[in-house]
Amino acid sequence: MAISERSRHSVTRRNGAGAMRQRLGRQIVLIGMMGAGKTAIGTEMARRLRVPYTDSDAEIETAAAMSISEIFARDGESFFRDRETQVLGRILAGAPGIVSTGGGAWMRGENRDLIRRHGLSVWLKCDLETLWHRVRQRSTRPLLKTADPKGTLAALIAQRYPVYAEAELTFDARPADSVEAAATRLIEEIRAADPQILEPK
Ligand SMILES: Nc1ncnc2c1ncn2[C@@H]1O[C@H](COP(=O)(O)OP(=O)(O)O)[C@@H](O)[C@H]1O
Numbered sequence: 760m761a762i763s764e765r766s767r768h769s770v771t772r773r774n775g776a777g778a779m780r781q782r783l784g785r786q787i788v789l790i791g792m793m794g795a796g797k798t799a800i801g802t803e804m805a806r807r808l809r810v811p812y813t814d815s816d817a818e819i820e821t822a823a824a825m826s827i828s829e830i831f832a833r834d835g836e837s838f839f840r841d842r843e844t845q846v847l848g849r850i851l852a853g854a855p856g857i858v859s860t861g862g863g864a865w866m867r868g869e870n871r872d873l874i875r876r877h878g879l880s881v882w883l884k885c886d887l888e889t890l891w892h893r894v895r896q897r898s899t900r901p902l903l904k905t906a907d908p909k910g911t912l913a914a915l916i917a918q919r920y921p922v923y924a925e926a927e928l929t930f931d932a933r934p935a936d937s938v939e940a941a942a943t944r945l946i947e948e949i950r951a952a953d954p955q956i957l958e959p960k
Pocket residue numbers: 791792793794795796797798799800859893932933934935936937938941
C-alpha cells in the first residue's frame with residue numbers, strides 16, 4: 760500500500776464514530792504473522808473504542824518517506840528492524856491506544872521487553888492456509904518475495920509461533936470471522952483478561 764493511502768486510512772479511522780469513548784489503562788499491542796489481521800482488526804477496534812490507533816509499519820514508512828518494500832530493498836532488513844525498535848519505543852511511550860506491530864517485531868527481545876513494560880500483548884493466532892490466502896495476492900511483504908512464498912510463510916510460522924506464544928493473551932483469529940466480528944470478540948476477550956484496561960472516559 761502506498762504511504763499516502765496508508766496514512767489516510769489511519770487518519771479517517773482514528774476519528775470515526777463508535778461506541779462510548781474509552782480510556783485505556785495501558786497500550787494494547789497486537790502481534791502475530793503477516794496477514795493475521797493486526798492492521799485490519801486493530802484499526803476496527805480503535806474506531807469502535809474511539810482510542811488512538813498506531814501501526815508501527817505506517818509510522819516507519821512515514822518517517823522514511825518510503826514503503827516497507829523500498830526500505831528492505833534499499834537499506835536491508837536489519838536497518839528496518841532498528842527503525843522498528845525506535846518507532847515502537849516512541850509509540851509505546853505515548854498515550855495508550857491500540858498498536859499494530861509488524862509481524863517480526865515481537866521476535867526481538869528488546870521489543871518484547873518494551874511491549875511488556877507498556878502494554879498488553881495480544882497474539883492474533885492464525886493458521887497457515889488463512890494467512891496464505893490473505894497475503895498471496897499482495898506484493899507489500901518483502902519477506903515473501905522468495906521462490907516459494909508459501910514455504911517461507913510456513914518456515915516463519917515454525918520459527919515464530921513458540922515466541923508469539925509468550926504473549927500475555929492469545930486470540931484465536933478464526934478464518935470464518937469478519938474483521939468486525941473478530942474485533943468484537945477480541946474486545947470482549949481483552950476485557951475478560953484485564954477488566955481494568957478499558958474504562959468509559
Ligand atoms: N477475520 C479477519 N481478520 C483479519 N483480517 C481479515 C479477516 N477477514 C478478512 N481479512 C482481511 O485480511 C487482511 C489482513 O491483513 P492485515 O490486516 O494487513 O494483517 P497484518 O497487519 O496482520 O499483516 C486484510 O485485508 C483484512 O481485510
